[in-house]
Amino acid sequence: MALDIVRLLECSSWQAFDVDDAGRVLAGSDESGSVQLAELADGATTALTALPGAVSGRYLPGERVVVVQHDSDGDERSQLSLLRLDEPRAPMRPVVHDRRYVHRLLDVLPGRIVYMTNRRNGVDFDVVVRDAATGEERVVYDRGGMVLDARASPDGRVAVAVPASKPLSDQILLVDNAGEVVPLTDPDEHARHTHLCWLPDGSGLVVTTNAGRDFTGIARIGPGGDRSWLVTSDEHDLTGWPSPDGSTLLVQANVEGAARFALHEPTGELRREVGLPDDGWCAFPLPAPVWSPGSRFAALSFSGPRVPGDALLLPADGPVRALTSSAAQLGPAPVAPSVHRVPTPDGELIPCFVYSPPDPPPEVAGSSVLILHGGPEAQAVQSFSPIVQALVGQGHTVLVPNVRGSTGYGKRWYSADDVRRRLSAVDDLAALHDWLPALGLDPARAALWGGSYGGYLVLAGLAFQPARWAAGVDVVGISSLVTFLENTAAYRRAHREREYGSLTADADFLREVSPLTRADRIAAPLFVLHGANDPRVPLSEAEQLAEAVRAKGIECELLVYPDEGHGLAKRVNRLDAYPRALDFLLRNLRARVASPAP
Structure with a gap:
């Protein structure tokens, strides 16, 4: 029996924030629906916080005191408090x-x-x-x-x-x-x-x-x-x-x-x-x-x-x-990936993990979803993902690539998309699409899913390669590098301009490589998720893109969560958003079966 998305999203996980010399571990658990602090000691678990949003923390060395870091509804304006454990x-x-x-x-x-x-x-x-x-x-x-x-x-x-x-x-x-x-x-x-x-x-x-x-x-x-x-x-x-x-x-x-x-x-x-x-x-x-x-x-x-x-x-x-x-x-064992290197026309090799369904339904077999990480200075890793496992459970083959700009494969690779080389990462999407038949997959039933910068890649794929992609799911993605830099939190702007280019020197190029500039070419249906409090990629990035796509008569569903920031940190929101996104992809990636002759 395949794992379904609700069961996967309801699985809780742990992470370790700190440890003292008695072996007590300050840990984070999302059992309540968002990451809260607990102490693990001598086989016992003691809950420490119950705040509305996700928290992290450290022990104050030599004392039974925790420094707690917390924000409000994902706004990233973190505050510090002290919690006395004695x-x-x-x-x-x-x-x-x-x-x-x-x-x-x-x-x-x-x-x-x-x-x-x-x-x-x-x-x-x-x-x-x-x-x-x-x-x-x-x-x-x-x-x-x-x-x-x-x-x-x-x-x-x-x-x-x-x-x-x-x-x-x-x-x-x-x-x-x-x-x-x-x-x-x-x-x-x-x-x-x-x-x-x-x-x-x-x-x-x-x-x-x-x-x-x-x-x-x-x-x-x-x-x-x-x-x-x-x-x-x-x-x-x-x-x-x-x-x-x-x-x-x-x-x-x-x-x-x-x-x-x-x-x-x-x-x-x-x-x-x-x-x-x-x-x-x-x-x-x-x-x-x-x-x-x-x-x-x-x-x-x-x-x-x-x-x-x-x-x-x-x-x-x-x-x-x-x-x-x-x-x-978990019950049924999730699927582990195989590791591949996908060739590109210019002689590069894209690292890629492939999660293959063991027994896909006939109407879904051959479909694929590419999941694109954010950053771009980040790496898709071999970690547990409810989204990946649920897509595989539906019968889709899931590809998780590390396109140009990804870390983990050396300085040359993560620098390969800097500033005016931005579209080289988008070109990698085309190379991955061209590789699908080598896996026995149908290139006409391939979709993109990504968050943050991965959301930019989703929108760029649909806008710059409209004939290749059957659908897209954009989570807190950038639709215009110009308006993103203009409206992102002021403390982030100069830092982000190092990667993307500056509004002063590169505005024309930034506009040229923005999906919003070519939104009139988008032909595939689109599903967009965004947090209203996102300080990194403001909600306006999603709103302007949805408006442009809908103006063409293309399907575009936009879900906005008022108590979220850059991503969906709360389980209740993930349980609402992700099943709907998976149903959207299943509807758009099913094989079209001809009706029998009368």
């Missing part, structure tokens, strides 16, 4: 609250909270260190623009990652105790610097970077900016998290959208592989792994094609242990 009836206490602005948790230290905020002018982000007991605050960085990450050392210095001059490039700045800012990396180098971690003696940082390389590796960066490599690969992106005491380096290898973990010596030598459920594979863990303050444990989040999401506990000196068991809810 006082079970104590209410959550606001500590950084002003709903006009964004306050995002970056780091925690004993007695201190490091966060970023745009409250100075609504646009630029400052980094602030706050004393959790007294409320005293120190602004440690206020040079303007976006802040991507910040990590504080025990002696008060702060390493800040900010956008560099090229798309998907970062620069690390070191802020000393006197407030002096010293660049540690070159702002003009095309390189990422992520997952900043201080060495315990403060002598430098361990970072994940692809400086001078195609794939990311793990390097030590000294206070003068000198770099030495610890662990590298010429085939896969690597990401690293050193333990707070510096004794162990947890390394993740990205292998075809799945992760393998290993523990290494602080100098980089392999100590041992980390065995995980599902034969040692999992999708990219979100949130990232985190060590306990005393380095006794690491907490991991685990997901795979057959596992909705679990929290894992990894002792530094022992095997990993699953704290939850989400797969038990």
